[in-house]
Amino acid sequence: MPSSAGPSIDTITEGGRVTQVGEGQEADESAPPIMTFGAPTAGEILAERYELVEHINNDSAGRLVWRGVDVVLRRPVAVVMRYPGGDSATEMLQAAVAASRVIHPNLVGVYDAIDEDERAYVVREWVDGQSLRELVGADGPLDPARATAVGNAVASALAAVHATGMVHGNLHPGTVMISDEGRVVLADARTDGADSQETDVRAVGGILYFALTGHWPHAEAPLHGATAGHGRAAIPDAVRDASGAIAAPRQVRAGVPAYLDDLTMDLLDAQIAPPGSDVLAAELARLDIPAEDHFLESAGTLRFTADPEDDRSPLAAAGGRKVAIGIGGLLAVALVGLLIGISVLGGGDDKKGDKEPVAQPTASQPATEDTAPATAAVRKLDIGAVKIIDPDSKKRDELDGADKVTDGSLDEGWDTQTYKSAKFGNFKRGMGVWIDLGAPHTVKSVQAVLTASGATAQLFAGTSNFPASSSGDKDLVKNYQPVGDALEQYDGTTMTFSNGFNADQKYQYLMLWITELPQKEDGSGYKLGVQEITVQGS
Secondary structure, three states, rough: OOOOOOOOHHHHHHHOOOOOEEEEEEEEOOOOOOOOOOOOOOEEEEOOOOEEEEEEEEEOOOEEEEEEEEOOEEEEEEEEEEEHHHHHHHHHHHHHHHHOOOOOOOOOOEEEEEEOOOEEEEEEOOOOOEEEEHHHHHHHHOOHHHHHHHHHHHHHHHHHHHHHHOOOOOOOOEEEEEEEEOOOOOOOOOOOOOOOHHHHHHHHHHHHHHHHHOOOOOOOHHHHHHHOOEEHHHHEEEEEEEOOOOOOOHHHEEEEEHHHHHHHHHHHHHOOOOOHHHHHHHHHHHOOOOHHOOOOOOOOOEEEOOOOOOOOOOOOOOOEEEEEEOOHHHOOOOHHHHHHHHHHHHHOOOOOOOOOOOOOOOOOOOOOOOOOOOOOOOOOOOOOOOEEEOOOOOOOOOOOOOHHHHHOOOOOOEEEEEEOOOOHHHHHOOEEEEEEEEEEEEEEEEEEEEEEOOOOOEEEEEOOOOOOOOHHHHHHHHHHHEEEEEEOOOOOOEEOOOOOOOOOOOOOEEEEEEEEOOEOOOOOOOEEEEEEEEEEOO
16 A cells, blocks of 8 residues: 555565564664654654554664554554665665565565655554563463464465565564464564575474473574564573583473474474475464364374485384375375265266276165274374373472373383372372373273382373363363272282273373372382373274
8 A cells, every 4th residue: 555655565676575573572772773853753644644653662673663543444553664764774665565465364464665765664564462472471381282373373474475485584482473362473574584485494493492392492593683672582592401402392391292392393403304384384284273173193293304214204113103294295195185085976977987886885784794894903002292280289390201201211200209198298189190192092001100009090081181280280180080990909010091991982181190109118208200101092
């Protein structure tokens, strides 16, 4: 929507990247000086159309952000202003031109770009909300489902940008905006940022990592123009070992599904070529679906490995959940589905050939031995996520180490603290180890290897996940139902729950609920460790 007061969007030379400035990015002392002469004032109307209502802040690039109103269309707008205009604002205006031509629900819309020589400004969509950085800083890391949804929205926005040949170049938790209604929008790209689409895609891994852990994995590469309160400088660095390698999300926080942990670390791994943003968006969209709706539930997440013989792919270990696949693989899956659909729809057309039609079992014609489905083989099921349930604790300081109970090793596990009595010092009803099988399965048995005999525990099952908080844990315990009886006597240190499972029911969420602790060998208190949990089913 061009204005008569200055060059319209269509008359400015198009730049190579998108730029959209987000709110909440304060300038520090090193920021360029802000205009004094010719400074805007509340109530002023720019280009006979945009009324300035409230000064929001000044960002680290020397731009003023105002909340305004389009008096013609009567809608709120953001006005991003730079002084002076002319050559000093050319880059900002050129990038706005490019942004205005990419329309996507997860990108902030750009409405106008005007150069008045004295000052230049970009008018764009107003977003009521906060950045991902602010949200996680205030409320803590997101649950896996919400983190996946944010990653899906960001990747979808990047796919739209990349389809035009442009690059965003400034993707971090401060440029991912989340509106009060839950809409995720990408803002504030920079023309002095990254110059490749691959860098954008890898940055999605950083967004997922931050959403899941509250830490940023790229602190060694500062943001363009980063200041205190803007960009990575205000975000805690990732946990690192002595060599500088970052800890995986599951090592930082319990409850992160293995498939989401794998995908995040693949995107951050410089040795693995990342997928295109469109492929990544498609994969995150698939994962951003309730588990009961997954049509590829047995496939797990896609692994973007460069080597098909990678030991994490099913080519190296038959039966694995992870699939190394690219665009061609996705097309092949779609093609197979299409051919199956055509075959089913055209199965009754005897004009296709001379073969006799195959008899199908009906209500009056039961399946024979040749048509009866084979019984699914019982196997060890993959566990997608695990976390500690502690509804009666205010400190919640016994949650670390949950991932060790499903790591395949009996050498380490999760331990309770030491209590003065078997019933958690009479402070708690109990504690639980919650597991997510990733999708509903028929379950035959659950086995838990403990550090000592003499504990009492019971298995529970539910149909919903709940937030990792005291209130969420209380809701989970309230809503889950017991499977079989509590176990007090068991084989050595191994508990096996095999009674109580309904053969006609599928289970996804299970919880080992511990109600009594064994006494320590030295008699100094009561404590229990859970070394490994395995689930058998189909």
